Amino acid sequence: MKIFKWLTGSVTGLMLVSCVTINIYFPAAAAEKAADRIIEDVWGSETAPKESSTPEDQSQFKQDQQNSMALAMLNWLISPAAAEANLNISSPAINAIQAKMKARHNSLSPHYASGAVGLTDKGLITIRDAKVIALKDRNTVKSLVADENKDRNALYAEIARANGHPEWQADIQATFARRWISNASSGWWYQSSGNWQQK
């Protein structure tokens, strides 16, 4: 019976260990920093001076920190290897895609300013008001938007993959979505819970 108890205890302990080590938290703060670095590079200096996160962001961030603190403690106790989770955003693939986006930004920038193109809450861009684009330019802008979204989706996926966590793609995309909007110049349009708002 004693042996049985001991066994159950050990198995539970083992299960706890395996459970915790698998759950590597998403490094929210590192992701924000990484996103900001890429955004600053792609958009250049013309964009708004960096805003402090909105109260909502901060609370989210705080919670993440608390979670990460707790998890870090656990990880430190149980498996140091899993505790550290950083976000790397430099690889030939990421650099290549970032360069493409940067080059494209010159063509897209006037359309952000005119309100023709807006930032979605999914970290992508979309044609918000086609009417302000001259007829002859509409398909060009549509193609710029399609290419940009292709690159953005590839970028989010690649950051997740490059960091060994393809499952982080959605979190990375959500982080970028917040940071693109936060870094946007005044006058640009962005989506907030489905509605368009102007910065």
Next chain:
Amino acid sequence: MSFGSDSLTLSIGQWAFKDIQAQNLKFDVLLTTQGLGLTAKADSINLALPIGRINNVNLQCDELVLLTQQFSCNSGQMAFQHQELGQQNLAFTIMGQPDDEKYQLAIKDLSLASASFTVNVSIEKNNWTLTADTSSALLTPLARFLSPYLSDKHVQLLTSWSIDGEVKLAVAMDGQRADTLKNLNLKLTATGINLSDTTGQYVTENVASALLLNLVNDNQDWQWQTELSIDKGQGYGEPVFIDFSTAPMTLLAEGQWQQNTGKIVVSNATIKHNNIAQLEGHFSGSVDHIEQLSLDLKQADIAQLYQTWLQPFIMGTALDNIELAGEVDLKFHQQADNYHLTLGLNQVFIDDADGRFGVDDLSGNVGWANYTHPVQTELQWKGGYVYAIPLGASHIKAQITSSSLDLIDLWRLPVLDGELQVNTFSLKRPGEEGTTWSFDGLLTPISMESLSTALKWPLLHGKLSGVIPNVSYVDQHIQVDGALMVKLFDGTTVIRNLRLDKPFGALPQLYANVDLLGLDLETLTQTFDFGKITGKLNGKMTNLRLSNWQPVEFDASFSTPEGDKSRRRISQKAVDNLSQIGGGAGGVLSRSFLRFFEDFSYQRLGLKCKLTNEVCEMSGVGEAEQGYYIVKGGGLPPRINVVGYTRRVNWPDLIERLKAVSKSSGPVVK
């Protein structure tokens, strides 16, 4: 009632006749030199719909002729106020022969929608004709004017558009009784047309067009003919943009419309878009159902066609940015939901703007059918490329039926100096999404000399070949089953589990596992000018991932095979290079007494690198004090150990070091 000397005045408070009612009607009849003069006034007259009530009516006729069989008024004037028509001051001429039921009415200056119309009506018994024309009418007020006469659905449609422009209009109609139109002839020229729906999906800017429409009603069976030309301005109908000023468009069409059944037949339609495209078509069906449709696109320049008519529809795909030359034609036939088509290509050149793929001098037919009708596809081309790999001339023959394509003959595609032989190829495209294909075949030896040259790698010797049991494409993923074999450096490299994700996407991903067996180090080190090493090398690279064709992840290990019997020597230069790669200082040997030996014997050598996140975690063939052995000495002296101390190496730095190594002339032996 009162009588003057030469006039008669008649005042009626209220008067009604059939559908007509008048309030405070007052007649003045005058005797003039021409005959009778009539002035009539009424506060209001209610007429039959659609005119309804008119107010402040003033009618004057200076030449009124009243005979037993005929009445006429040659120069009449009439003024009235109407809710929709506004204030009207018209000139009219009327002639009537009531016994023969013959009437003629001509109206000038009828003001409709801020435009002045001339209207002629003649009625003879049950037959009537009507002509109306205006030299200039503005579309905005015209649309407003028409609104009350349209159904709610049409009004809604009309009010959701912004409409602006000017038209010149002439219409001639005839018919029987009040409700039957027999013939209609409409001639309309429009200028400065600016139309836009609320979302901006359909827009015209400053368009000028001319429209002719001819309708004949044969017992609710309408025969129609139309001719439309647009030769100025710009138009956008998502996603197509047309600049009519540089490329005018014309449409000629004729057909029938059965009013009772709603059946529409377009027996002959020709759309000509300048010299870009000419499309001929036939159609039968209804507004929401295709019974039969045939389209015939006459031979057209593919570059121009692509720019205006194809590219907008395929935006976001791999084909949305290509350069084209050549000619193309298309025949499309649809019956209910079944269709088949044949696309003809004549000396077509395709070049991807990003240099990812291209085809030279492509000719033949591409067919497609979504039902059991068989269509042939036969294509030949003189060359092409995928990324840096050139492809040779080839031809392909396939049969299509029910949305799937199957190869008829063996397809040989020359790749560099080898050949890809495709035994079976099968493609299915059940709908817009969900294209899948698979093939099996053989890669006959491609020399590594040609491959490495094409890829701008250091010159490699050997052969690449393989049996490809199955390659499948599903949801933008290409999976290669089986193994590709590369004969390289006198050994064998086997590539397994090769997988490609979005090969033409923003970031193509390649996954594979690679095994290297019995590579000859002497050949290898000579190729890369690394410094001579002799012996054999085995290796394994698992979870290899290339992103955008650059390695970003792998778990690799290379080492001397167990029980290797070959002569194992390593040169000074190689030792130096290896220690540099392991993070040590270069030129150590040349500063010690060991510089007097040209090479050293070794027992084992090897390197492991686990690449993730730009960092290569390195280890060697065994643990040493504070480090790991890259080369472990053995055999006859002099022996040498190379020990690496850096466990984590920055991958770009490592690549830089490797590049530097292959360029450097090696340590100087003094």
